Amino acid sequence: MDASKFNNFKVGRYKFILSALEDINFPQDRGSTLGGGFGIAFKNISCMHKIVNSCKECSSRDNCAYYYMFEKYLSKKPLDLHGLDEIPKSFVIEPPLDNKEDLKAGDKFEFVLILVGKAIEFLPYFIFTFRVLGETGIGKFKGRYELVQVVTDVGSDEKIIYDGKNKIIYDNYPVVNIPDYISKDDKKNFNSFNFITPTRIKYEESFVVKPDFHHIIRSLLNRLSALSLFHCDFELILDYSEIVEKSQKIIVKFRRMEWIDWERSSIKQKSKARMGGFLGNVVFDGDTKEFAQLLRLGELVHVGRNCTFGLGKYQIVA
Secondary structure (H helix, E strand, O other): OOHHHHOOOOEEEEEEEEEEOOOEEOOOOHHHHHHOOHHHHHHHHHOOOOOOOOHHHOOOHHHOHHHHHHHOOOOOOOOOOOOOOOOOOOEEEEOOOOOOOEEOOOOEEEEEEEEEHHHHHHHHHHHHHHHHHHHHOEOOOOEOEEEEEEEEOOOOOOOEEEEOOOOEEOOOOOOEOHHHHHHOOOOOOOOEEEEEEEEOOEEOOEEOOOOOHHHHHHHHHHHHHHHHHHHOOOOOOOOHHHHHHHHOOOEEEEEEEEEEEEEEEEOOOOEEEEEEEEEEEEEEEOOOHHHHHHHHHHHHHOOOOOHHHOOOOEEEEO
């Protein structure tokens, strides 16, 4: 695969370093804990015309970070992108992965924010939002925290984006060089997958419980196509039928998976939704080199549905 096809695919990865000011409890769905109240706080920071009833009626919506992130594609009918029936949001919040449920005052913790395409220019809004959430508190008991620093999470050199001590946001937001990132390992045979956070892949109207290789590839093609078209302003030109056909020849060698169910609360909708996804390891038998670039990119931006608060994170091993 020609890595130059992804020249216009823009991704930024930024690590947020926080310090607990009070005890904080992280339940099973850690992404929702970080995201609790996030949309409301983001809107309060972004909205220029709070007296307007809805974003659709607002004359400034095309320049509004909140509208772009949460409302712009809400009711738009997706194009027929190889089975796509929803438009993914342009950000992913990867929660802490250490599974530590209880933080004490003074404990530091981290999460990673992934921004795609135009969303990168709205990074300051995310920084301000997480500062506000730190003041109001997160988790079951609304434990407060301080945003200490935001740094790039690309390569070995960390570049400071935000300095919490001086409350300064620097105006250069480095991005991942996608062609270099996905092509440096394109000769490797990635057969082993570790799904780190619950993953929701839908195939033929049902959620996959035990993924085959073609399930992963189909879902990646859907997600990357949509992110490219709606958030990076270009159409990803690939021979989708051929890629899927070849992916069906890769068979399962070993699989140890489990299905996790949980409830996710929505403050905005004032409701709870039943969610579920698979976790675990799967090893495939076959030559996966020609899929290496897709797999590497998916490792960066996640796979499946509901990735916004960290679902669909996996690691691949050659």
